[in-house]
Amino acid sequence: MKTTLALAAASLAVLFSFHSLAGESYRPKLYKQFGEMVNTPDGMAVSADGELYLASPNWQNASYPGVILKQCKKTGRWSLFTVGLLHPETGCAFPMGLAFGPDGNLYYCDNQYKRNKNYKSRILRVLIDRDGTATRIEPVVENIKAANGIRIVDDAIYFTDTYHDLPDRYVGGVYRVPLTACQERPARLLPKNMSEKDPFFLGEVGTTVLKHRNSTGAADGICISRAGDVYVGSFGGGDLFKITKKQDGTFSKPSKIFSDPNVLPCCDGICYYEAKNWILIADSERNAIHCWDIDKELDGAPAHSILWENDDTLGQDGLLDQPSEPCVMGDNMIVANFDLAGKGMKNKVSDKVHTLSVISLK
Ligand SMILES: [Ca+2]
Ligand SMILES: [Ca+2]
Known part of the structure; x- marks a missing residue:
């Protein structure tokens, strides 16, 4: 009887491993709590020498400028790396996605869309000297509406523009x-009604608009697998897209590989976890x-699961x-x-506890 029960429990566990919480092993813990000068922590990148960088556009309390911080690997201490470069017309800086280039410099999305929807967003490059100090910030891509997620692979910048x-x-x-x-001067995107003629355009990523949230945010998080395939998620409806790198080095158009708002209603930032060939997805709506x-995707097996989900919280316990x-x-x-906080989110209050969490992947 015991064996039968154990077998039944095991098969239930298998049955529910798809679309279910993997349990306490992925419980988030508090990694860092910031004061008011970091009030909307967002994009992150790890430098070649293993140091963590964090962008905060500071949309919750805009009396603080958008900043990029850095955590010292040795001491664990955080310091201001740089204040974002102010846009000459809007007078604001809103750093979001971060990525290091092969040149050791830090590239970031300056997302001006909230302030001005008329192509003011940019990709900026922070030049870093040998001591790790930011020396200068210069634009590298212009004429973007809402620069959001960024990755740099094989000497190219990949990024998303969330609203067309x-x-x-x-x-x-x-x-x-x-x-x-x-290298010499910033690249410029073409206006959106001419996208198909834009040499830098990989393709369009749309979104389902969910009634309870009513967000039209499309291309948001982006990451690239070891095969060179580009994955992009949509914020509004949680649709996941894939742009396949072909053998000749060109790319397919984006194809939707997962769309089930009952299960995954929001793809915010995403990142690649090479050790397991996984894409990790932040779901803003459901915490x-x-x-x-990806291995399961390639095998044609159900590839989606939920590692962790929690109710509304201030975040003080991680x-x-x-x-x-x-x-x-x-x-x-x-x-x-x-x-x-916004319409339809679990998060009901934009509170004063500004945090990073940490989840062990071991
Ligand atoms: Ca909070
Ligand atoms: Ca909150």
Whole structure:
């Protein structure tokens, strides 16, 4: 009888492993609590020497400028790396996605869309000297509407533009700009009604608009697998897209590989976890972290699961409070809690507890 029960329990566990919480092993803990000067933690990147960088556009309390911080690997101490470069017209800086280039410099999305929807966003490059000090910030890609997620692989910048603002179509775009195309002067995107002629345009990524949230945010989180395939998620409806790198080095158009708003209603930031060939997905709406297992995807098996989900919280104990971005650092996933409450989110209050969480991936 015992054996039968054990077998039944085991088969139930298998049955519910799809779309279910993996349990306490992925429980988030508090990694860092910031004061008011970091009030919407978001994009992250780890430098070649293993130091964590964090962007905060500071949308919750805009009396603080958008900043990029850095955590010293040796001491664990945080310091201001740089204040974001102010846009000459808007007078604001809103750093979001971060990525290091092969040149050792830090590239970031300056997302001006909230302030000005008329192509003011940019990709900026922070030049870093040998001591690790930021010396200068310069634009490398211009004429973007809402620069959001960024990755740099094989000497090219890949990034998302979340809103195209085309009539009756809720789409954003995915772009690839070779570093050689922005060495001397910034590359410029074409306006959205000419996207198909834009040499940097990889394709359109749309979103389902969910009634309870009514968000039209499309292309948001982006990451690239070891095969060179580009994965992009949509914020509004949680749709996941894949852009396949072909043998000749060109890319397919984005194809939707997962769309089930009952299970995954929001793809905010995403990142690649190479050790397991997983995509980790921050679900802002439900305070959750999802996993997309690429090996399973390639086998035609169900590839989606939920690693963790929690109820509304201030985040003081490390639980997720509108997670906007995951970042793998060694055996850990650091999660930024954006905490900017909006319609249809579990997060009901933009509170004063500004946090990063950590989840062990061991
Ligand atoms: Ca909070
Ligand atoms: Ca909150």
